[in-house]
Amino acid sequence: MGSYIAKRLLLSVPILLMISFLTFLLINLSPMDPAEVVLRAQEVPEITEELIAKTREELGLNQPFLKQYADWVMACLQLDFGESYVTGQSVWSLISPAFLNTLKLTLVSSIIIIVMSVILGVVCALNEGNMLDRSVRGVSFFLTAMPSYWLASIMIWYFSVRLDLLPTSGMDSYRSYILPVTVISVSYVGIYFRNVRSSMLGQLHEDYVVYGRACGLPERKITKHILRNSLQVAVSIFCMAIPIILGSTVVIENVFAWPGLGRLSVKSILSRDFPVIQAYVLILAVAFVLFNTLSDMINAAFNPKLRKEI
Amino acid sequence: MRALKNLSRDKLASLSLFIIAAIVILGLFAPVFAPHDPNHVDMKLRYAGSSWAYWFGNDHLGRCILSRLIYGIRPSILWVLAALLASVGVGAAVGFLAGYFRGKTDAILMRICDIMLSFPGYVMTLAVVGILGAGLENILIAFVAMKWAWFARVIRTSVQQYAEMDYVKFSKAAGISNRRIILKHIVPVTFSDIAVIASGSMCSMILQISGLSFLGLGIKAPHAEWGMMLNEAREVMFSHPELMLAPGLAIVIAVSAFNFLADGLQVALDPKRMNSGKQPRVTEVEKPNVEYA
Amino acid sequence: MLNMLEVNHLRVWDANEGKEIIRDSSFRLKPQTCLAIVGESGSGKSLTCRSIIRLHKPWIRQSGEILFKGENLNQLSVKEMRRRRGKQIGMIMQNGMGAFDPSSVVGVHFQETLKGHFGWSKSQVETAMKKAMESVMLNHPIETMNKYPYQLSGGMLQRLMIALTLVLSPDIVIADEPTTALDTISQYEVVEQFIQLRERMGGSMIFVSHDLGVVKKIADEVLVMRNGVIVESGSVEEVLSAPRHPYTQYLVSTRLELSSHFNEIMRGE
Numbered sequence: 001m002g003s004y005i006a007k008r009l010l011l012s013v014p015i016l017l018m019i020s021f022l023t024f025l026l027i028n029l030s031p032m033d034p035a036e037v038v039l040r041a042q043e044v045p046e047i048t049e050e051l052i053a054k055t056r057e058e059l060g061l062n063q064p065f066l067k068q069y070a071d072w073v074m075a076c077l078q079l080d081f082g083e084s085y086v087t088g089q090s091v092w093s094l095i096s097p098a099f100l101n102t103l104k105l106t107l108v109s110s111i112i113i114i115v116m117s118v119i120l121g122v123v124c125a126l127n128e129g130n131m132l133d134r135s136v137r138g139v140s141f142f143l144t145a146m147p148s149y150w151l152a153s154i155m156i157w158y159f160s161v162r163l164d165l166l167p168t169s170g171m172d173s174y175r176s177y178i179l180p181v182t183v184i185s186v187s188y189v190g191i192y193f194r195n196v197r198s199s200m201l202g203q204l205h206e207d208y209v210v211y212g213r214a215c216g217l218p219e220r221k222i223t224k225h226i227l228r229n230s231l232q233v234a235v236s237i238f239c240m241a242i243p244i245i246l247g248s249t250v251v252i253e254n255v256f257a258w259p260g261l262g263r264l265s266v267k268s269i270l271s272r273d274f275p276v277i278q279a280y281v282l283i284l285a286v287a288f289v290l291f292n293t294l295s296d297m298i299n300a301a302f303n304p305k306l307r308k309e310i
Numbered sequence: 311m312r313a314l315k316n317l318s319r320d321k322l323a324s325l326s327l328f329i330i331a332a333i334v335i336l337g338l339f340a341p342v343f344a345p346h347d348p349n350h351v352d353m354k355l356r357y358a359g360s361s362w363a364y365w366f367g368n369d370h371l372g373r374c375i376l377s378r379l380i381y382g383i384r385p386s387i388l389w390v391l392a393a394l395l396a397s398v399g400v401g402a403a404v405g406f407l408a409g410y411f412r413g414k415t416d417a418i419l420m421r422i423c424d425i426m427l428s429f430p431g432y433v434m435t436l437a438v439v440g441i442l443g444a445g446l447e448n449i450l451i452a453f454v455a456m457k458w459a460w461f462a463r464v465i466r467t468s469v470q471q472y473a474e475m476d477y478v479k480f481s482k483a484a485g486i487s488n489r490r491i492i493l494k495h496i497v498p499v500t501f502s503d504i505a506v507i508a509s510g511s512m513c514s515m516i517l518q519i520s521g522l523s524f525l526g527l528g529i530k531a532p533h534a535e536w537g538m539m540l541n542e543a544r545e546v547m548f549s550h551p552e553l554m555l556a557p558g559l560a561i562v563i564a565v566s567a568f569n570f571l572a573d574g575l576q577v578a579l580d581p582k583r584m585n586s587g588k589q590p591r592v593t594e595v596e597k598p599n600v601e602y603a
Numbered sequence: 604m605l606n607m608l609e610v611n612h613l614r615v616w617d618a619n620e621g622k623e624i625i626r627d628s629s630f631r632l633k634p635q636t637c638l639a640i641v642g643e644s645g646s647g648k649s650l651t652c653r654s655i656i657r658l659h660k661p662w663i664r665q666s667g668e669i670l671f672k673g674e675n676l677n678q679l680s681v682k683e684m685r686r687r688r689g690k691q692i693g694m695i696m697q698n699g700m701g702a703f704d705p706s707s708v709v710g711v712h713f714q715e716t717l718k719g720h721f722g723w724s725k726s727q728v729e730t731a732m733k734k735a736m737e738s739v740m741l742n743h744p745i746e747t748m749n750k751y752p753y754q755l756s757g758g759m760l761q762r763l764m765i766a767l768t769l770v771l772s773p774d775i776v777i778a779d780e781p782t783t784a785l786d787t788i789s790q791y792e793v794v795e796q797f798i799q800l801r802e803r804m805g806g807s808m809i810f811v812s813h814d815l816g817v818v819k820k821i822a823d824e825v826l827v828m829r830n831g832v833i834v835e836s837g838s839v840e841e842v843l844s845a846p847r848h849p850y851t852q853y854l855v856s857t858r859l860e861l862s863s864h865f866n867e868i869m870r871g872e
Contacts, residue, residue: 015428022429026441145565147517147537149524150558153544157551207701210658214696215716215767216689225704232706247432251521255544266525269440277440281433288430 004300012293019285020076024069027274034085035059037272041086081279086271091279094264099283101171102253102260106246108177109184114238116189121196121234128201140190152183152255169257180256184245195237200230232299239295243288323574326567333564337383344377348534357550366556370546375556378534385446385529386536387564390515393450398508400454401461406492408462409469420466426459432518439527446529449522453515461507468503472496509572513565520561536561607775607807608632608655613667615650625650625831632775637801637808639822639839641815647831648811652777656692657684690720693773697780699760703752709763710748717770735766739796758789765796769803776800777809782817790817797821815858819843827851
C-alpha cells in the first residue's frame with residue numbers, strides 16, 4: 001500500500017506541471033494585451049503606444065515565453081502570484097481570504113451532502129420500490145432539474161424577504177450559512193444519493209450475502225459487509241465531489257454575495273485581471289488533482305485488486 | 311425504427327420527446343411564433359401582469375416576456391444542442407479510433423483525454439471565458455473544449471466492447487476495410503449508448519451554460535436568454551419576484567424533459583430489454599429448447 | 604430416525620411474473636446417504652436447495668412441508684431458521700469467487716461464522732480451520748486465510764468451503780453444483796474431497812449436478828428433475844443403468860454415447 005501511495009503522488013507531479021504550463025499558456029493567448037488592461041484599470045487618460053510598450057517592459061512581458069513561465073512557476077511555489085492588474089494588491093492577499101471563505105462553505109456543504117446522501121441512499125435501497133423510495137426519487141428529480149440560482153433566489157425571497165428569518169447575503173454569522181449550504185446540498189444530494197442507492201441495491205443480491213446467510217452469520221455482520229462494498233463506490237464519488245463543489249460554488253457565491261473565490265473569479269474575469277484568474281485556475285486545478293489522487297488511494301484501500309494497477 | 315417504437319411505449323419519454331420537439335420548433339421559427347419583438351422596450355408597460363396582448367406579462371423594461379422566452383430558446387437550448395453535438399462528434403471520432411484500433415493509438419489518445427479530464431471542468435471553462443472574454447460563443451467553445459474528452463472516454467469503452475465481438479473479427483478476416491467496418495457495424499450499435507449519454511449531458515449543459523449567463527458571462531444584453539432573464543429578474547426580486555417565475559420554469563421543464571428522455575432512451579435502446587416491456591427478473595426456469603427423442 | 608429430511612408438496616413460484624417454477628415436489632433424504640439431484644439448467648435443482656434453507660431472491664415464494672428432524676422448516680420464524688443454517692444445515696455454493704466478501708480476506712468469514720456459532724476466540728478458530736484446511740489438501744493454511752478471494756483459485760475456494768463445513772459439522776450438507784465452475788482437474792480433486800467429507804462427517808448430503816459421471820461416483824440415490832418436476836427417483840444403479848422415464852433415458856444415453864465413443868477410441872477401434 002505504501003508503494004502505491006508513493007507512485008500515485010509521483011504521478012501527480014507531471015500532471016501538475018502540465019496544468020500550470022497550460023494555464024500560463026492560456027493566459028498568454030488572450031486577445032487583450034495585459035498592458036492595456038493595467039493601464040485602463042489605472043484610468044490613465046490617454047493610452048499611447050509608448051505607454052503600452054513601457055508597461056509591457058515593466059510587467060516583464062517582453063521576455064522569452066519559457067523564461068516568463070519558469071519565473072512564474074518559481075514564484076508560485078513561494079506563493080507569490082504577482083500583483084493584480086486592477087487593484088495592484090498582491091494576488092495572494094486577495095485570494096487567500098477568499099479561498100478560506102469558499103473552503104468553509106464547501107466543507108460544511110460537503111459534510112451535509114455526504115451524510116444526507118448516505119442516509120437517503122441506504123433508506124431508499126432498503127425500501128426499494130415502495131412509496132418512500134419513489135417519492136424521494138420523484139422529489140429529488142425536480143430539485144435537481146432546477147437551476148441552483150433559481151432555487152437560491154426563491155429561497156432568499158421566501159426566507160429573507162417574506163419571513164425575515166435569515167440574512168439575504170454576506171457571511172456574517174452562522175445563520176448566513178444556512179441558505180447557501182441548503183441550496184448547494186439540495187442539488188448534489190439529489191445526484192449522489194442515487195449512486196449510493198444503486199450501489200447498495202447491486203450488493204443486496206450478491207452471492208456472498210447468500211453464502212453468509214447460509215453459514216448462519218448474524219444479520220448485523222451481513223449488513224456490515226454489504227455496507228463495506230456499497231460505500232466503496234460512494235467514497236470515491238464523494239472524494240471527487242469536493243473539488244467539484246469547490247469549483248461550482250461560483251454561482252451560489254454570487255447570488256448570496258459570499259466573499260469567496262467564486263465571486264472573486266467572476267469579478268476578475270469581467271475586469272480581465274489575468275494574474276488573479278491565473279492563480280485561481282492553478283489553485284483549483286491543484287486541489288482537483290490532489291483530491292483525484294486521494295480518491296484513487298481510498299479506492300485502493302477498499303478494493304485491494306486495484307493496487308496492482310496504476 | 312424499432313427504437314422509436316419502444317420509446318413510444320413509454321408515455322413519459324414520449325411526452326418528453328414531444329415537448330423537446332415543440333421547444334426546438336418554437337426556437338427555430340421564433341419570428342413566426344413570438345407575438346412581439348423581444349427587444350422592444352415600452353416603459354409604459356413596465357412590470358405589467360399578464361394580459362390578452364402579452365400572455366406572460368412584461369418585464370422591467372416593458373418587453374414581452376413570452377416573446378423573450380421564445381427567442382431565448384435559441385441561445386439557451388438550440389446553441390447548447392449545437393455545442394453538445396460538436397462535443398459528441400469530436401469525442402465520438404476520437405473514441406471510435408481509440409476503441410477500434412487500440413494499441414498505440416488508444417494509448418496516445420487516452421493519455422490526451424486523461425490530461426484534459428484532469429482539469430476541473432467548470433474552472434477551466436471560466437478560465438477560457440476569462441481569457442477570450444465574455445460572450446455566448448466563447449462559453450460554447452469552452453464547453454466543447456472541455457467536454458469532448460469525457461465523451462471520448464465513454465464512447466471508447468462502449469466501442470471496445472463491440473469491437474471485440476466475433477462478427478467484427480469475421481469482417482476483418484474477410485478483408486473488409488476498417489472504415490467500412492466502423493461505419494456499418496460499430497456505429498449503429500454504439501449509437502444507442504451515445505444517444506443516452508448525450509441526452510443525459512444535455513441537462514447539465516443547459517444548467518451550466520444558463521448559469522454562466524446568469525453570472526453575466528454569457529450573451530450580451532439586450533439579447534434574450536433564459537439565464538440572463540433570471541439575472542435581470544433577480545435585480546428586482548424584492549419588489550417584483552414574479553418575474554423569476556417564467557424563465558426558471560422554462561429551464562426546469564426543458565431539463566426535466568431531457569432527463570426523462572435520457573431515462574426512456576436507456577430503457578428503450580437497451581438490447582437486453584428490447585423484447586420485453588417489463589424489466590426481466592432472474593428466474594431459474596427457461597423454456598425448454600431441446601425436445602428429447 | 605427414519606428420514607433426515609422429508610420434503611412434501613414443495614411449490615415454488617415467481618411472485619412478480621406469477622409463474623410456477625417447481626410444481627409439486629416430494630422426496631426423502633435418508634440418514635448418512637448422498638442424494639444427487641440432476642437435470643439441465645433451469646430444471647429447478649438449485650431452487651430446491653434454496654427452498655430447504657429458505658434463501659431465495661425476494662420475489663420467489665415457496666409453500667409446502669419441509670420436515671427436518673421432525674420440525675417443519677417452512678413454518679419456523681426467520682430467527683429460528685437462522686440458528687439452523689450453518690450449524691445444522693450447511694451449504695456449499697457453486698461460485699467460489701462470489702461466495703466470499705470481495706472486500707475482506709477469507710479468514711474474516713471463518714472468524715465471524717465460527718465465533719457466531721461456537722463462541723470461539725480468534726486462535727481457536729485458527730486452530731480448527733488449520734486442521735480442516737490441511738485435511739482438504741490446502742497447504743499454508745494461515746497464509747491462505749489472509750488472502751482475498753480474488754487471489755485464490757476456484758478449486759481452492761471450493762475446498763475452503765468444504766473445510767468450513769468440516770468444522771461446522773452440520774447434519775445435512777447441501778452442495779449446489781460445486782464442481783460446475785471448475786476445470787476438469789480441479790473437478791476431480793474437489794469430488795475426492797467431497798467423498799472424504801462424507802466419510803468423515805457421516806451425515807447426509809444433497810449433491811446437485813448436471814454431470815452424471817460425478818453423480819455416479821459420489822451419490823447413493825438420485826432425483827432427476829425437468830422443468831420443475833421430479834421425473835424419476837431411485838438408487839444410482841437403478842436409475843443410471845435402467846432408466847424408466849424417457850427423459851432420464853435421453854440423459855443417460857447422451858452421456859453413454861460420449862463415453863462409449865471415448866472408450867472405442869481408447870481401445871483403438
